[in-house]
């Protein structure tokens with residue numbers, strides 16, 4: 001059987017770096033007959049220069065990019081609705097300009113599934129948002145399209161297993177703006193995206209609309225292939241999304257404020273967050289970052305954000321207690337996933353002094369924010385600083401640095417431990433300017 005034409009719609013606003021990478025990854029990994037793909041850039045009035053810069057990218061010439069540009073900047077909902085209204089193909093693969101596809105995606109199988117099962121209106125390709133989900137495992141015979149296809153679960157040629165979301169799933173987040181394939185009729189049934197709201201609110205409103213309408217007769221179903229429950233797309237941009245669900249969970253996070261950069265809660269000031277980001281950006285490809293003291297994940301999210309796409313390992317060491325707040329490692333992992341760094345962190349659950357004793361290998365950037373007592377900081381220094389490379393950096397949080405305008409007792413203990421270490425080992429280190437409560441040292445020999 002013939003494959004139908006699909007429009008790949010990439011939603012963008014002034015992110016030339018990100019959109020290039022996203023297009024490169026799609027081009028590399030998506031399998032579909034090239035003559036059956038249309039490429040549409042949905043731009044929210046970034047300006048003529050932006051469109052010209054994309055058009056000038058020679059390597060995308062063969063894609064024959066088309067552009068749907070809103071007449072005036074109107075936000076995510078208006079941009080996407082505007083572009084969808086211009087699409088004439090039956091199928092749309094929708095993706096944001098900052099989600100890198102990390103593995104091969106055989107779009108033919110998704111289309112074969114939807115062609116065989118007309119009740120499916122949307123096939124998700126970026127996991128499922130929400131705490132848990134009720135799904136039904138189903139099977140489709142796609143042999144008319146792909147007789148030899150084997151889906152890795154079932155291994156019967158021509159058969160494809162897929163999951164259908166149950167309309168009774170407890171969370172509203174059965175739909176999100178992650179990458180997905182849909183029929184145009186999906187929006188004819190559920191309506192278009194709400195306009196004039198922030199991204200999180202747009203998402204939230206639309207999720208509730210879809211959830212309540214899913215129960216109606218003939219409502220287009222939402223499906224996902226088992227393999228795509230994993231987040232194979234890496235989010236490389238900033239996260240602007242803050243949905244009710246995030247707020248609900250963040251409620252438990254005490255008074256911890258959220259990073260304006262990554263949306264993850266924690267205890268670093270804005271200046272300190274920028275410092276983490278800047279120093280993570282300087283870590284060379286293939287380097288190693290270690291963080292001691294992770295809690296809700298703010299600092300780890302910034303270290304991940306600053307070091308992405310350079311094959312840099314980010315290790316998080318924490319006791320990760322399971323206490324009145326619940327399992328802290330699960331909270332941390334959830335927060336990083338929400339920010340788009342789900343697969344980046346290597347976790348070490350335990351006392352940092354003990355983990356450090358068994359540590360083997362050089363470190364480019366070390367962030368110490370664990371046990372803040374004199375003895376605790378001294379143990380971390382002894383266990384970890386020796387692993388830092390020449391040219392590498394250690395950052396201490398919550399010190400009584402000159403730049404700290406809000407000093408309390410714990411800060412003094414942290415600084416005393418640092419000063420004692422410097423007295424002994426100072427010849428190997430150069431202190432760099434402090435930022436708020438952070439003191440920073442570079443290893444010089």
Ligand SMILES: C[S@@+](CC[C@H](N)C(=O)[O-])C[C@H]1O[C@@H](n2cnc3c(N)ncnc32)[C@H](O)[C@@H]1O
Pocket residue numbers: 265266267268292293294295296297298299300317318319320321350351352353369370371372376
């Ligand atoms: C201030 S919080 C870290 C905050 C985090 N860096 C942020 O971005 O908000 C301190 C963390 O250190 C952890 N911690 C305290 N003592 C520790 C120890 N001996 N070993 C490992 N982690 C420890 C605690 O569990 C807590 O999560």
